[in-house]
Amino acid sequence: DAGVIQSPRHEVTEMGQEVTLRCKPISGHDYLFWYRQTMMRGLELLIYFNNNVPIDDSGMPEDRFSAKMPNASFSTLKIQPSEPRDSAVYFCASSSQGGDYEQYFGPGTRLTVT
Amino acid sequence: SQQGEEDPQALSIQEGENATMNCSYKTSINNLQWYRQNSGRGLVHLILIRSNEREKHSGRLRVTLDTSKKSSSLLITASRAADTASYFCATDERDDKIIFGKGTRLHILP
Numbered sequence: 001d002a003g004v005i006q007s008p009r010h011e012v013t014e015m016g017q018e019v020t021l022r023c024k025p026i027s028g029h030d031y032l033f034w035y036r037q038t039m040m041r042g043l044e045l046l047i048y049f050n051n052n053v054p055i056d057d058s059g060m061p062e063d064r065f066s067a068k069m070p071n072a073s074f075s076t077l078k079i080q081p082s083e084p085r086d087s088a089v090y091f092c093a094s095s096s097q098g099g100d101y102e103q104y105f106g107p108g109t110r111l112t113v114t
Numbered sequence: 115s116q117q118g119e120e121d122p123q124a125l126s127i128q129e130g131e132n133a134t135m136n137c138s139y140k141t142s143i144n145n146l147q148w149y150r151q152n153s154g155r156g157l158v159h160l161i162l163i164r165s166n167e168r169e170k171h172s173g174r175l176r177v178t179l180d181t182s183k184k185s186s187s188l189l190i191t192a193s194r195a196a197d198t199a200s201y202f203c204a205t206d207e208r209d210d211k212i213i214f215g216k217g218t219r220l221h222i223l224p
Contacts, residue, residue: 004156031210042216043157043202056211091156100145100206105156 004106006092012112018080021109023092024073031095033103034067034077038088049075050098082113118146118203118215126221133190135218137203138183146179147204147212148188157202160188190220198222 005024013019025032033048047057052069060067064083069075079086089110093103121136137146145164149157163170163179163186170177176189190197200217207213 043214045211045213048211050210093157098210100210100212102147102159102162103157103212105158107156 004092004094004104006090006106006109008109009107010110010112012114013082014114015083016081017113018078019082019086019111019113021077021090021092021111023075023077023106025075025092025094026096026104027073029094029096029104030072031098031103032069032075033093033095034075035091035093036088037091037108043091046077079111082111084113087111087113118205118213120201120203120215120218122218123216124219124221126223127193128223129193129195131193133193133197133220133222135188135201135220137186137188137215139186139203139205140184141207142181143205145206146177146186148175148177148186149202149204149214151200151202151217153199160201193220193222195222195224 007022030051034046035043037043046059047067049069065079067077089108091105091108093105095103118137118139127133145162147162148160150160151157161172161177163177165181174191179186198221200219202214202217204212204214
């Protein structure tokens with residue numbers, strides 16, 4: 001298996017632009033997680049899905065952030081409009097047994113908003 | 115909310131020495147996990163220890179858990195340059211969520 005796949009790996013955009021991050025989880029994994037990592041705040045859970053259904057989005061910072069999982073093999077995290085404080089590394093992770101078991105992380109997307 | 119806190123924040127040791135990192139948490143848990151993150155990469159799961167276990171081994175890794183003190187330690191024996199990374203503990207919370215600490219940055223000196 002190729003593991004969790006994220007695209008793009010790097011994204012540089014200007015403030016106000018829409019940003020879409022993509023994730024393909026490991027086949028057969030029913031749980032998908034989106035995290036954001038910054039030096040100041042560490043690794044934060046933004047939202048997670050079980051069987052394509054959003055279960056907990058309490059970590060989504062504000063309405064500018066949205067996430068979808070239209071099918072078991074694809075999820076997106078969208079920021080519209082983007083702001084400089086959104087600059088971070090965004091990780092997608094998947095799990096077969098739930099969030100409190102082993103999670104497999106993708107390589108991350110480094111987002112820079114200027 | 116942050117559950118686990120790693121200590122120390124940074125650690126530098128000579129290659130071949132043992133490295134010990136600690137994690138303290140606040141509320142009761144079902145299990146605790148340790149992850150490694152190499153620079154510029156995603157996190158990699160190392161080991162999971164359940165609340166009814168006191169010690170677990172995986173290769174050169176040894177994890178202990180003391181639920182009475184709400185703490186865990188990760189020991190890496192005979193460290194190698196490739197062990198240079200950040201190490202995170204993660205504790206389970208309700209509803210299938212785990213919370214990561216801010217990590218310990220380990221640097222193995224040649």
